[in-house]
Amino acid sequence: xxxxxxxxxxxxxxxxxxxxxxxxxxxxxxxxxxxxxxxxxxxxxxxxxxxxxxxxxxxxxxxxxxxxxxxxxxxxxxxxxxxxxxxxxxxxxxxxxxxxxxxxxxxxxxxxxxxxxxxxxxxxxxxxxxxxxxxxxxxxxxxxxxxxxxxxxxxxxxxxxxxxxxxxxxxxxxxxxxxxxxxxxxxxxxxxxxxxxxxxxxxxxxxxxxxxxxxxxxxxxxxxxxxxxxxxxxxxxxxxxxxxxxxxxxxxxxxxxxxxxxxxxxxxxxxxxxxxxxxxxxxxxxxxxxxxxxxxxxxxxxxxxxxxxxxxxxxxxxxxxxxxxxxxxxxxxxxxxxxxxxxxxxxxxxxxxxxxxxxxxxxxxxxxxxxxxxxxxxxxxxxxxxxxxxxxxxxxx
Ligand SMILES: [Zn+2]
Ligand SMILES: [Zn+2]
Numbered sequence: 001x002x003x004x005x006x007x008x009x010x011x012x013x014x015x016x017x018x019x020x021x022x023x024x025x026x027x028x029x030x031x032x033x034x035x036x037x038x039x040x041x042x043x044x045x046x047x048x049x050x051x052x053x054x055x056x057x058x059x060x061x062x063x064x065x066x067x068x069x070x071x072x073x074x075x076x077x078x079x080x081x082x083x084x085x086x087x088x089x090x091x092x093x094x095x096x097x098x099x100x101x102x103x104x105x106x107x108x109x110x111x112x113x114x115x116x117x118x119x120x121x122x123x124x125x126x127x128x129x130x131x132x133x134x135x136x137x138x139x140x141x142x143x144x145x146x147x148x149x150x151x152x153x154x155x156x157x158x159x160x161x162x163x164x165x166x167x168x169x170x171x172x173x174x175x176x177x178x179x180x181x182x183x184x185x186x187x188x189x190x191x192x193x194x195x196x197x198x199x200x201x202x203x204x205x206x207x208x209x210x211x212x213x214x215x216x217x218x219x220x221x222x223x224x225x226x227x228x229x230x231x232x233x234x235x236x237x238x239x240x241x242x243x244x245x246x247x248x249x250x251x252x253x254x255x256x257x258x259x260x261x262x263x264x265x266x267x268x269x270x271x272x273x274x275x276x277x278x279x280x281x282x283x284x285x286x287x288x289x290x291x292x293x294x295x296x297x298x299x300x301x302x303x304x305x306x307x308x309x310x311x312x313x314x315x316x317x318x319x320x321x322x323x324x325x326x327x328x329x330x331x332x333x334x335x336x337x338x339x340x341x342x343x344x345x346x347x348x349x350x351x352x353x354x355x356x357x358x359x360x361x362x363x364x365x366x367x368x369x370x371x372x373x374x375x376x377x378x379x380x381x382x383x384x385x386x387x388x389x390x391x392x393x394x395x396x397x
Contacts, residue, residue, distance in 0.1 A: 078122030108365030192233030216246025
């Protein structure tokens with residue numbers, strides 16, 4: 001039976017309000033000591049300490065990642081909600097992606113839900129997800145089964161737009177290596193097979209391919225090895241290619257296209273080609289409209305309206321994609337700067353420690369907590385969220 005959640009929302013508001021200073025201190029502490037991917041030792045120590053202090057059962061080093069963690073509470077009997085905390089920073093730029101605000105809001109939401117509900121019916125999980133910027137901690141956590149049994153994975157991301165969901169593409173990297181034959185370019189030119197020439201040909205071929213790719217699909221390449229000396233025909237050349245697709249299926253198609261282009265070039269140039277995947281694959285973000293609608297509704301009450309993303313605009317890729325294709329998930333953007341600004345800049349880092357950042361973090365904590373309460377207290381919510389995920393999966397979205 002569904003409970004009337006209004007009194008719970010009121011209690012959540014109070015629970016966030018009494019912790020506002022502390023949550024902001026956590027956000028600022030992370031901001032002052034930025035740690036990059038997989039190095040987030042102080043961040044993990046600080047956040048797990050805060051969770052333990054309020055009675056969460058903490059497990060450190062989950063999924064084989066030293067700076068990942070979970071904090072768990074609840075009766076275990078019922079739905080399971082995961083609040084996702086990111087806390088890695090960017091090299092040289094510090095918290096220019098505002099992950100300090102994601103961590104503070106996720107922590108605030110977890111503490112507020114527990115505070116408001118007392119005994120949590122079901123399970124409430126705070127998931128420390130390291131290395132979003134490089135390496136993809138959530139990809140590893142998904143593969144380790146950390147999200148098995150989760151009914152809702154909730155987080156927000158600060159940005160320059162206020163959008164109810166994140167248009168994030170699927171992405172992968174591949175390395176293409178051409179093998180030719182070394183020779184003296186004037187002494188023995190007919191013996192040489194130019195591997196660099198083949199690689200350059202591949203770039204030209206991909207330029208032609210690019211024109212017929214569907215919206216959201218994209219290839220960006222760099223040359224990582226182009227030979228050693230101008231008096232040797234290069235026997236080896238290597239390029240690294242970043243591939244993106246609006247959906248994971250579109251990305252898979254693109255990988256196959258690039259592979260067959262490389263093969264075609266190898267045949268034409270009498271080289272041999274090797275194509276290998278590099279690093280983990282990020283899947284596209286599958287928004288769960290049931291949950292993102294609830295989040296938007298709650299945030300609106302704090303005076304921050306969210307809109308749909310601008311059609312055709314993609315904001316990169318993230319490891320939340322791999323979570324979102326498996327369990328109902330939200331990843332809204334909430335603006336801490338105007339849309340003429342950009343994340344991954346010194347100005348954005350400054351905003352992540354500024355008054356608007358603070359306001360957004362606290363509003364997001366409250367809206368995340370209210371959405372979590374909806375999942376825990378209203379049985380129709382997780383049911384509808386799963387139906388939404390299954391429907392989109394069947395449609396390949
Ligand atoms: Zn970023
Ligand atoms: Zn980010």
